[in-house]
Amino acid sequence: xxxxxxxxxxxxxxxxxGGGAPELLMVERSAQMVFAGGxxxxxxxxxxxxxxxxxxxxxxxxxxxxAAARIAAIRETIxxxxxxxxxxxPPERDALASARAAMxxxxxxxxxVRTAGWQFDLSALTPFTxxxxxxxxxxxxxxxxxxxxxxxxxHIIEVDETENRHLFWATAAExxxxxQEGKVKLIxxxxxxxxxxxxxxxxxxxLDHIARYPSQMIMPYIEDRDGQPHLCIDEDLGYPVTSExxxxxxxx
Numbered sequence: 001x002x003x004x005x006x007x008x009x010x011x012x013x014x015x016x017x018g019g020g021a022p023e024l025l026m027v028e029r030s031a032q033m034v035f036a037g038g039x040x041x042x043x044x045x046x047x048x049x050x051x052x053x054x055x056x057x058x059x060x061x062x063x064x065x066x067a068a069a070r071i072a073a074i075r076e077t078i079x080x081x082x083x084x085x086x087x088x089x090p091p092e093r094d095a096l097a098s099a100r101a102a103m104x105x106x107x108x109x110x111x112x113v114r115t116a117g118w119q120f121d122l123s124a125l126t127p128f129t130x131x132x133x134x135x136x137x138x139x140x141x142x143x144x145x146x147x148x149x150x151x152x153x154x155h156i157i158e159v160d161e162t163e164n165r166h167l168f169w170a171t172a173a174e175x176x177x178x179x180q181e182g183k184v185k186l187i188x189x190x191x192x193x194x195x196x197x198x199x200x201x202x203x204x205x206x207l208d209h210i211a212r213y214p215s216q217m218i219m220p221y222i223e224d225r226d227g228q229p230h231l232c233i234d235e236d237l238g239y240p241v242t243s244e245x246x247x248x249x250x251x252x
Contacts, residue, residue, distance in 0.1 A: 001134045004142035008069035009044025010077050010085060011128060011193070013203040014150045014169060021171040021201055024194075025150070027080055027159065028166040028184065039250065040175065040184040042193075043083075044143070045076040045163075054110040060122055069144045070122045075109045081167055082157050085148045088119040104162070124148055126207060127215035129237075131189045133251075134219045144215075145193065149203050172198035187250045188220065188231055195241045213238035222246060 012025035028040045047068050055067035062070070074086040084096045091099070099112045125146035132142040159167045170178070172194045178184045179191065186194065200206040216237060223232050225243065231251070232243040 002140050004132050004140040006047040006065065006069065006072075007045060007141040007143040008047055008073035008076070009042045009143060009145050010073045010125065011042050011145060011147045011197065012077070012083065012085065012150050013147060013206070015202060021173065021198075022203060023169040023171055024175065024197065025081060025083065025157075026168055026170060026175060028168075030163055030165050038185055039187050039190070040179075041187070041190050042145070043077040043080045044073055045080070046141070047072040048075075048109075050108045050110050051075065054113060057110075058120065058122075062122060066127070066144070067122060070125045070146065071109070071120070073125060073144075073146055074120065075103070079103055080163065081159070083150065085150065086120055086122060086124045088121045091116065091118060126210060128206075128210060129193065129215050129218060131218045131220075134221070143189070147203065147206055147210075172200075185250060188244065189218075191244070191250075192233065192239055192241060196239050199240065209238060 013022045014025070015022045025043060026040050027043055029038060047065075051071040052064065052068040055062075055064065055071050058067070060067050070086065074084075077083055077085060078096065078100055082096065082100055084091050095116055099116060102112055103109060125148050128145045128147045130142070130144045133140055157167065159165060175184070175186075176191070176194050176198060179186045197206070200209065218233050218237060220231055220233050222229050223243070224230070225232075229246040230243040231246050231249040233239060235242055
């Protein structure tokens with residue numbers, strides 16, 4: 001298989017006071033981006049060496065790559081949206097905004113964290129799934145997906161206007177409907193994950209589901225079905241839809 005770049009993302013749940021299905025934080029990538037240009041995805045990005053270095057300074061019982069991925073997911077969510085998750089004590093609004101501006105200016109996350117005196121609660125991120133296409137493509141990512149609850153906060157949530165051009169909150173069903181109507185584009189993993197997330201009426205239901213279907217490596221494959229090639233994933237992994245014609249599947 002081709003070498004894959006480690007990456008991480010957070011599926012952010014927001015439960016509305018009036019009830020109903022939770023909303024998820026989505027970002028629309030700039031059309032100029034090589035990977036998933038113009039597509040709607042969850043906040044996240046590649047795992048950097050500094051994420052490993054920072055994770056190595058912390059006390060935790062996690063496997064090193066898992067801990068570094070959680071740090072990367074937290075960092076990328078701050079950079080892309082301004083939302084801070086996974087902290088022991090949530091940062092103040094101004095401190096978080098200053099840290100975000102510093103990182104956009106080139107500061108490394110570990111220096112920002114030390115200066116601010118922040119401490120992380122990596123258990124606030126729950127592993128949901130992990131995707132790694134085995135295809136020999138130009139760019140392959142090994143992406144860990146985590147879920148986290150967004151409680152009350154006063155953070156400024158706004159798009160970074162570099163890699164992304166828009167962000168919004170929507171239920172999984174609403175995001176899928178937007179894609180069906182041609183309002184947004186979804187790559188294959190995001191579409192399958194939204195279909196899975198649409199089954200949950202709360203983050204509690206999602207956690208119960210994860211207990212039955214713990215995070216596993218998902219490696220899509222191409223299979224001929226009824227004379228037409230389909231992009232597929234294995235059954236019995238918690239996904240209600242496991243294939244799509246290759247002609248309609250957006251692969252990144």
